[in-house]
Amino acid sequence: MDHAALDDLHAGGEQQHQQQQQLKPRDQERWGPAHARHASSISFGSLASDSQLETLGAASDDEAAASGDGSDATSEATASVAAAEHNGVSVAGNAVEGSTRGVPDPPEKQPEQQQQQQQQQQQQQQQQQQQQQQETSQVEAAALASHSVGEVEAAEGRSHAALSPTSRLELRRISSSSPEQDEDSAWGCWSRRRRHFFIVTSAGKPVYSRHGDEAALAGFLAVIQAVVSVVGDQGDGVRHITSGPLNIVFLVRGHLYLVAASSRAEPVAALRMQLHMLHQHLLVLVTGGIERMLQRNPGYDARHLLAGSHCSLTALLSALSDDPFWMMGVMEPAQLAAAERRAALAALAGAVQASESLYGVISAGRQVVALEAGRGAAPLSVLDVQLLLNFLASNDALRAGETFVPVCLPGFNATAFLHAYVACLDPGSGVFLALLSGGSDAFHRLADQREPVEEALRQAGVLQRLSEAHAAPDGGRLPIEALPSAAGGGVPGTATLWHFAASFPSRRQGVQAAHAAHVFTDRRSRKELSRAYVRAYCTLHAQQLHAAAGGSSNGGGGGGAAAAAAAFVMSSQTPRPSRMLWVASPRWVLLALADRDLELYCCFDALVPQEGAVRAGEALRRWLGERGRADALLMPSGA
Numbered sequence: 001m002d003h004a005a006l007d008d009l010h011a012g013g014e015q016q017h018q019q020q021q022q023l024k025p026r027d028q029e030r031w032g033p034a035h036a037r038h039a040s041s042i043s044f045g046s047l048a049s050d051s052q053l054e055t056l057g058a059a060s061d062d063e064a065a066a067s068g069d070g071s072d073a074t075s076e077a078t079a080s081v082a083a084a085e086h087n088g089v090s091v092a093g094n095a096v097e098g099s100t101r102g103v104p105d106p107p108e109k110q111p112e113q114q115q116q117q118q119q120q121q122q123q124q125q126q127q128q129q130q131q132q133q134q135e136t137s138q139v140e141a142a143a144l145a146s147h148s149v150g151e152v153e154a155a156e157g158r159s160h161a162a163l164s165p166t167s168r169l170e171l172r173r174i175s176s177s178s179p180e181q182d183e184d185s186a187w188g189c190w191s192r193r194r195r196h197f198f199i200v201t202s203a204g205k206p207v208y209s210r211h212g213d214e215a216a217l218a219g220f221l222a223v224i225q226a227v228v229s230v231v232g233d234q235g236d237g238v239r240h241i242t243s244g245p246l247n248i249v250f251l252v253r254g255h256l257y258l259v260a261a262s263s264r265a266e267p268v269a270a271l272r273m274q275l276h277m278l279h280q281h282l283l284v285l286v287t288g289g290i291e292r293m294l295q296r297n298p299g300y301d302a303r304h305l306l307a308g309s310h311c312s313l314t315a316l317l318s319a320l321s322d323d324p325f326w327m328m329g330v331m332e333p334a335q336l337a338a339a340e341r342r343a344a345l346a347a348l349a350g351a352v353q354a355s356e357s358l359y360g361v362i363s364a365g366r367q368v369v370a371l372e373a374g375r376g377a378a379p380l381s382v383l384d385v386q387l388l389l390n391f392l393a394s395n396d397a398l399r400a401g402e403t404f405v406p407v408c409l410p411g412f413n414a415t416a417f418l419h420a421y422v423a424c425l426d427p428g429s430g431v432f433l434a435l436l437s438g439g440s441d442a443f444h445r446l447a448d449q450r451e452p453v454e455e456a457l458r459q460a461g462v463l464q465r466l467s468e469a470h471a472a473p474d475g476g477r478l479p480i481e482a483l484p485s486a487a488g489g490g491v492p493g494t495a496t497l498w499h500f501a502a503s504f505p506s507r508r509q510g511v512q513a514a515h516a517a518h519v520f521t522d523r524r525s526r527k528e529l530s531r532a533y534v535r536a537y538c539t540l541h542a543q544q545l546h547a548a549a550g551g552s553s554n555g556g557g558g559g560g561a562a563a564a565a566a567a568f569v570m571s572s573q574t575p576r577p578s579r580m581l582w583v584a585s586p587r588w589v590l591l592a593l594a595d596r597d598l599e600l601y602c603c604f605d606a607l608v609p610q611e612g613a614v615r616a617g618e619a620l621r622r623w624l625g626e627r628g629r630a631d632a633l634l635m636p637s638g639a
Contacts, residue, residue, distance in 0.1 A: 097567045123438045197278060197317060200225050202255040203298040207306065208313055214303075228257050240268045251275040255294035256282075266531060267538040269545040273327055274320050277383070279314050280410045285309050286386050287408040288415045315394035316387075319366060323527065324533040324601070330503045330510040333635045334367040335395045335476055336465060341635065343460030344370040347432075351449035355442070358418065362453075363389050363390035364427050364466045365430045365475065371635065381411035382508050392422065392432045399427045402450070404443045407436070425454050426463055429470035474514035478633070483513075487620035488604065493518055497616060498588065501533055502624055503599040509634045511624075519588075532583070533601045536592040540579050540599070582610065591617045598625060 026307075081110040172625055198214070199207035204225040206214035214221070228250060231238040241248040244263075249271040251258040260271040282290065286305045306313075327331050336344070343602070344362055348370040358377050362369040366389045373379050380388075391407060392398060401424065406417035418436045421443060425431045426504055433447040433453055457463050469476025480497055483489025488497025498519050501512040514520050520526045538545060581592040591602045600621050604613045622627065 058117055092225070111439075121610075163185075194264050195266075195321075196260070197275070198224065198259040198261075198281075200257050200259070201294055201298065201300075201302060202229070202257065205299065207256070207302045208310070210314065210317060224259055227258060228252060233526055240271075242268075247271060248492065249275060251279065253279050254291040256291070264531060267535055269538045269542070270534050273545075274317065277320065277326070277387075278313065278316065280383060281313060281387055281390070282306070282410050283410040283414050284391060285312070285416060312391060312394045316390045319390060322523070322529045322530060323366065324501055324537070325503065325510045325512070326386055327534045328503050328537055328599070329382050329449065330505070330508055331382050331389075332367050332510055333633075334364045334369045334466060335469065335633070336369070336462065339633055340460055340462050340465055341370075343463050344457060345372070345636070347453045347456035347460075348372045350424070351435060351453050355435055355437070355446045355449050357442075357446065359435050359436045361385070361388060361432075361434045361436075362425075362457075363392055363430075363432050363434070364470070366390065366393055367475070368635065369431070369462070369466070380409065384409040384411040388434065392434060393430060398422050398432070399424045399430075402447060402614060409436075419443075423447075423450045423454075425457065426467060429463075429467045430450070431457075431463065431466055432475060473517065476513060477514040479514050480516060484619065484623060486616065487623050488602070488616040492516060496603065496605050496612065497602060497620070499529060499603040501601045503601075504597065504630060504634065505599065506597060507630070507634055507637050511633045529588075529603060530588055532588075532603075536581050536583065536590060536601055537599075539581055540592060540594050582614075584610075589613055593617055593621055600624070 092281075116567065117337045129603065193211050195210075197208070197210040198217075198221060199209075200221040201207060202225065204218070206218055206221045208214060209217055209221075219544060228238055237252060238250050240250065242639050245265065246263045247259045247266065247268055249262075249268055251260075251272060256279065258275040260275050262271055285382075286302075290305060292301060320326050323332070333341075346382040348362055349372050351357070352372045352374050356374065358368075358374045359380055360372045360374075362371075366386075368385065368389070371380070371385065386409070387408065397403070403422045405420055405422060407420045408414065408417050412418070418438060419442060421435045421437070423433045425433055433450060435449060454463075465476075480489050480495050480499075481491060483495075483497065487576040489495055495516070497513075497515040499513055501510060503510040515526055520529065578596070579592075579594040581590075583592075586606060588606050589604045589608060589610075591604065593600045593602075598621060600617060602613070602617050602620065604616070608616075624633075
């Protein structure tokens, strides 16, 4: 080839290159930089073809999809792919001039085989995206549906990436504020509280926080998990930490770590009992399948299974502060006349027998109206009854009408659900009928018993009495003025007895009086009295509670005051209970008398002398022990 031909060819290449440089800005404005790059590679040919860039982008999309939504690895992979594409464009641009000098034959179209490969890759990507969307929807449905055994078993086999706690909703929440700001805000929310509860998994995943957002406290909960793990690795278990007035109590249940922090002078044994009940209420919602799931996948975010259950757990902790009977292991029956109680028991017994139910309960708030076990079924434990009452009272959705919901009773069977038919007979006063069956197809058989039970309660005046009690102060409990004057009763303002709570351990029930209105004017004061009763209970039962926790003890505190009160009782020739406790404070004085059949906790005016308080307490103990008195105040012993 002569020099003239070479000059013409070189000039033609430079002219074509200038045309491309003019075309490229227009292409970028019209189609964007990707389409302009595509036009450049087709016109001139490049070292990195457009099909190779598309293949690289498809591979990066697959890696990002496999890494899970919202993970750091996804953002890093996306950034690296973007850099690779940018470098590829630079290489293609630099190769333009070289392609004109080498005079390669520009490809007019891609081979058919390469196009088929691209189509197959696109089909595979679409199939993978559809499969991932189906798995995500199934996981979300399992988390938001009502708790059942099928949910737990289905979720057990899912991968850790599919069950990642960082969902699209959480990404939007996290993007609105920094993690440091969220944790600081949550720390300020709960650090001002004097009583707090946490649940965290062995992998440091937050499950529940009494105050604040558990997700924002992830760093603090990770420290809790580390403390438990470090002590566990040394062959020991952390039980509690005391720092001044603050008690931090730990309860380890498999892969779940439950922690209570209180500066309200609550005994360690009391906090441990509350953690135990909190764990049992978790089983009510998800059964023991949560432990199997965490055993297989410790990094699983258990909050998916507990969606919508925060109110129920919080209501349980509130009940433990408001009512001392929840800590004493007895249930409180609603105060009814003898005829009304018999009518309620008869109506429930007929419904249980006709529907072949395992158990039946009629409740009013957190009080038991009637309780019945089916043929061949053992009586429900007190803890199961309390958890069921809290489940009914704390779920507003159950007040709408009739509901058929799975519920686990840990004392009956912690690994499976029972199916409960729940009907709200009086939404205003919170009266519920609950019939429990082992079959999931028993709804219609159980629902047929609502009308007979409701009609029987209405005719006997039970619903009217429960409605009046709900509207009355203190839920219609026994008023102090109804007690004999020797037992501290009398006209309000002159009675020396302000309140009492009597527990009948052999009958698993308890009765308490209405609070003196001129003393306990708000909920806070009533909660303080309830905590005082619980402290007295833990002192009387210190040896048993400590042994149950795995240790040994020689007794409880308050020995000097208890010994002085016991010495006075013996000197006055009063029948002596097996255990006695006297606690004096500027606000009130507390007397506890306990024997095998009755435990009595009395609150007196702070000005009452010790002699008068002990005498009134003994008179009240005799009055409660009179023949027929307990039968009028309590449900039948077989309930």
